[in-house]
Amino acid sequence: MAMEPPAGLSGTRFSVVPGRRHRRRRTSGCHCRMQKASVLLFLAWVCFVFYAGIALFTSGFLLTRLELTNYSSCQEPPGPGSLPWGSQGKPGACWMASRFSRVVLVLIDALRFDFAQPQHSHVPGEPPVSLPFLGKLSSLQRILEIQPHHARLYRSQVDPPTTTMQRLKALTTGSLPTFIDAGSNFASHAIVEDNLIKQLTSAGRRVVFMGDDTWKDLFPGAFSKAFFFPSFNVRDLDTVDNGILEHLYPTMDSGEWDVLIAHFLGVDHCGHKHGPHHPEMAKKLSQMDQVIQGLVERLENDTLLVVAGDHGMTTNGDHGGDSELEVSAALFLYSPTALFPSTPPEEPEVIPQVSLVPTLALLLGLPIPFGNIGEVMPELFSGGEDSQPHSSALAQASALHLNAQQVSRFLRTYSAATQDLQAKELHQLQNLFSKASADYQWLLQSPNGAEATLPTVIAELQQFLRGARAMCIESWARFSLSFLLLHLLAAGIPITTPGPFTVPWRAVSAWALMATQTFYSTGHQPVFPAIHWHAAFVGFPEGHGSCTWLPALLVGANTFASHLLFAVGCPLLLLWPFLCESQGLRKRQQPPGNEAEARVRPKEEEEPLMEMRLRDAPHHFYAALLQLGLKYLFILGVQILACALAASILRRHLMVWKVFAPKFIFEAVGFIVSSVGLLLGIALVMRVDGAVSSWFRQLFLAQQR
Numbered sequence: 001m002a003m004e005p006p007a008g009l010s011g012t013r014f015s016v017v018p019g020r021r022h023r024r025r026r027t028s029g030c031h032c033r034m035q036k037a038s039v040l041l042f043l044a045w046v047c048f049v050f051y052a053g054i055a056l057f058t059s060g061f062l063l064t065r066l067e068l069t070n071y072s073s074c075q076e077p078p079g080p081g082s083l084p085w086g087s088q089g090k091p092g093a094c095w096m097a098s099r100f101s102r103v104v105l106v107l108i109d110a111l112r113f114d115f116a117q118p119q120h121s122h123v124p125g126e127p128p129v130s131l132p133f134l135g136k137l138s139s140l141q142r143i144l145e146i147q148p149h150h151a152r153l154y155r156s157q158v159d160p161p162t163t164t165m166q167r168l169k170a171l172t173t174g175s176l177p178t179f180i181d182a183g184s185n186f187a188s189h190a191i192v193e194d195n196l197i198k199q200l201t202s203a204g205r206r207v208v209f210m211g212d213d214t215w216k217d218l219f220p221g222a223f224s225k226a227f228f229f230p231s232f233n234v235r236d237l238d239t240v241d242n243g244i245l246e247h248l249y250p251t252m253d254s255g256e257w258d259v260l261i262a263h264f265l266g267v268d269h270c271g272h273k274h275g276p277h278h279p280e281m282a283k284k285l286s287q288m289d290q291v292i293q294g295l296v297e298r299l300e301n302d303t304l305l306v307v308a309g310d311h312g313m314t315t316n317g318d319h320g321g322d323s324e325l326e327v328s329a330a331l332f333l334y335s336p337t338a339l340f341p342s343t344p345p346e347e348p349e350v351i352p353q354v355s356l357v358p359t360l361a362l363l364l365g366l367p368i369p370f371g372n373i374g375e376v377m378p379e380l381f382s383g384g385e386d387s388q389p390h391s392s393a394l395a396q397a398s399a400l401h402l403n404a405q406q407v408s409r410f411l412r413t414y415s416a417a418t419q420d421l422q423a424k425e426l427h428q429l430q431n432l433f434s435k436a437s438a439d440y441q442w443l444l445q446s447p448n449g450a451e452a453t454l455p456t457v458i459a460e461l462q463q464f465l466r467g468a469r470a471m472c473i474e475s476w477a478r479f480s481l482s483f484l485l486l487h488l489l490a491a492g493i494p495i496t497t498p499g500p501f502t503v504p505w506r507a508v509s510a511w512a513l514m515a516t517q518t519f520y521s522t523g524h525q526p527v528f529p530a531i532h533w534h535a536a537f538v539g540f541p542e543g544h545g546s547c548t549w550l551p552a553l554l555v556g557a558n559t560f561a562s563h564l565l566f567a568v569g570c571p572l573l574l575l576w577p578f579l580c581e582s583q584g585l586r587k588r589q590q591p592p593g594n595e596a597e598a599r600v601r602p603k604e605e606e607e608p609l610m611e612m613r614l615r616d617a618p619h620h621f622y623a624a625l626l627q628l629g630l631k632y633l634f635i636l637g638v639q640i641l642a643c644a645l646a647a648s649i650l651r652r653h654l655m656v657w658k659v660f661a662p663k664f665i666f667e668a669v670g671f672i673v674s675s676v677g678l679l680l681g682i683a684l685v686m687r688v689d690g691a692v693s694s695w696f697r698q699l700f701l702a703q704q705r
Helices: 020-061 138-146 164-173 179-185 196-202 214-218 239-254 266-273 279-298 353-363 389-417 423-445 447-475 482-491 505-521 533-537 549-559 561-568 570-579 595-600 618-649 656-704
Strands: 102-108 151-157 207-212 225-229 259-264 303-308 328-334 350-352
Touching (some): 020 618, 020 656, 102 279, 151 353, 164 214, 164 353, 207 214, 207 239, 214 225, 214 259, 225 239, 239 279, 303 353, 328 353, 350 353, 353 389, 389 423, 389 447, 423 447, 505 561, 505 570, 533 549, 549 561, 570 618, 570 656, 618 656
Parallel strands (some): 102 259, 102 303, 151 350, 207 259
Antiparallel strands (some): 151 328, 303 328
């Protein structure tokens, strides 16, 4: 004799004959567990296919490049030929004789160019401009007016992304960081490429650092003395700056240093907390102005002062993208001895930020870092205001030729290690360099015709350096078609499964769109400047100390909460078919003409509640879970595929690093979060299903006793 269990027993028949009941129950339990594991493993495999596609596209699009570990050295010149005049026979001379023995580098985080731009006299009839940040660095304007041959202000053009860690890499290696490294801004890693700090320590220079503790992770053990302060608490405007000021002037006066680096964070934190138009910004800039005045008063003749911003900020005080305000930073150079033969131009010159690296290397008598693609600032090699035009031009050509030799060597080494660079453009550039180098060597051997040839040689060398940088930017942003193939494979997986719990496409699409709508309605946008950094301090108003993973987790949870919540709740859509039915019990459909029979049919034949019907057919239930998961992944995959196609088609667009690349990154991370949430949600539903089944079994067995 056998009895039918209630609907809660997943359609399993249990015999009351002793010995058979337990065997069938064990067999049914094992079968259910196998079904659950199969569903989860198949969905995980589909997720993996999408992950692989995202990784392939990322490796082919987001400024990916091979980081070479080669190092420049004084013993190995960058190319054939004699070293520039004046470098042989001098103690400490390397590729070029050093012009300065010491450098003070003041890095003011987020020092936008217009923060330092001189304010000209007010024009009658025009309303005065009164913004809190204007004219607060008055010492720069005063120095430029009083000592025009000793100082120069530049507009430093920054490469995106405008995050601090990527800018520090550019300011020390002279190369381009990868775009995806923006995520590493939470936890920096040591720089393995050749860089200025490495060259300084190899030359025995004493490098003293004070300020942002990001440098500790980028250059572990590189400083002879260091004073690190926690950098991530953007609500704190003064701790880092006051800590630097406590050590800055005593260190300068001690003389126990060759290179002094001070990285101030107050301006950047003020932008994040209040924005650039707040009165607090005026206070921080005035404080920085006093710092610059104090340093100028203490400088010696053999010391160069460099005041630089690593990036700018938006009108809201954020950064990370490539808007004009974010990529325009200030760069100010000053020395007690004359630096420039001419007076400053009316409009400051625009230079790439990476140009500072080869310039400082040659001014200090160091080799240019191996992977540098920046161009030296030739004016700084012209001599003072009393130098002769011919000797100034020859010094500029010598510096540019060394720089071009170093870049040419890097391109040859890089192209031999990987096929990233365009072969045709590389060949054209090498021909241009060969011609420029030959003209330079002829110029050295024929001084009589040098005066007419010098401008041509300088122009050829500059053309090569600028072309090499443009080629690297273009070649390190190529699109990989492998991503499309994997997505087509994933999209081709059949997702039509018959069963009583089929969720319509419109419901799944609406659910996915609700997740996106919630992302935007909660104030988020798929751009880096719009990230809610204040979320890192929810529950931690005093900061996190040296911990980096916790603030990153809090910001990530705030940003992608909608993706996670809707993905975990996606299995609830299995109730969609029942929600479309009328409220209460719904009687089974009867054939036409049997209305009277239907009226007298017993209540036991009425359809069960929708929650109970989920238990009637376990194989249909698991198939429905698989079908729902595949539909949701398909819709998410279509979104990221469309985003990748837009980014690839418009990869040469002016807004690619401002709109399309950040959008792809947000979609990719959102897909990963959603897919993990979906797997968790389905696993949770299966766990609840198993618990309910176990409860029904126990209830049924209790009734049988």
